[in-house]
């Protein structure tokens with residue numbers, strides 16, 4: 438799938454979605470957001486796709502935020518609609534029923550960091566720079582940054598980054614748990630593929646249920662989350678894959694999961 442600002446290539450069950458608006462460091466303008474939405478809509482219906490990588494075009498930037506040149510069009514009542522649209526697309530990516538990895542190949546600022554935080558796992562190239570610069574523009578993060586960042590790294594560190602427009606490098610992002618791995622420049626997509634090949638061999642229903650239990654459970658009380666875990670486990674125990682997984686273990690061979 439090729440669109441003006443977003444490309445998608447599917448190989449061996451892994452879809453690589455590339456946001457490619459390099460003259461503006463892959464900033465998210467409204468057409469880019471719409472194209473990202475359409476691509477995720479199409480991927481949701483493509484059951485050959487087992488997992489997704491989101492990355493940025495070029496070597497310099499993942500996504501340098503929302504497109505600041507559009508901000509003057511956003512006034513009064515249109516602010517809520519503008520934000521709701523972006524939040525809905527990011528929610529859709531977060532809830533995508535298969536694993537999504539952000540391969541962060543450079544700047545992940547504002548909406549870029551917010552997009553990365555919607556993904557299940559973040560792998561950063563060593564030249565990546567993270568931040569939420571919105572207060573320097575007189576606004577606050579609007580695509581989930583005030584909510585997802587403190588949930589990932591704690592409120593104090595999130596406030597330091599947001600209030601002071603503190604930019605952090607890949608090693609610091611790793612230290613505070615914002616990313617899970619740092620790799621040499623240019624290697625983030627390959628590293629993400631390596632991890633996904635491992636994940637794609639596991640039981641697909643189990644992966645889907647684990648993602649649901651973790652994501653939805655984080656917004657619940659511990660008791661509510663444990664109840665959800667039990668429901669998700671019941672779904673797994675009703676699959677043929679669960680029988681195959683146990684049989685393969687006993688027969689000392691790799692499991693051949695069917696996703697049902």
Ligand code: CO8
Nearest residue numbers: 460461462464501502503504505519546547548570579580
């Ligand atoms: N929007 C639009 N254009 C951008 C953006 C952006 N976010 N970032 C970079 N560009 C453009 C620059 O304007 C420049 O264009 P041109 O060549 O035409 O002058 C080109 O990309 C290259 O940028 P620089 O020359 O600035 O490159 P540098 O290497 O010197 O600097 C930086 C790179 C540090 C990334 C710098 O470009 C920068 O600070 N960019 C802005 C980062 C930022 O503030 N991002 C947050 C935006 S706000 C946001 O994401 C809020 C989301 C919620 C919105 C909800 C609204 C209701």
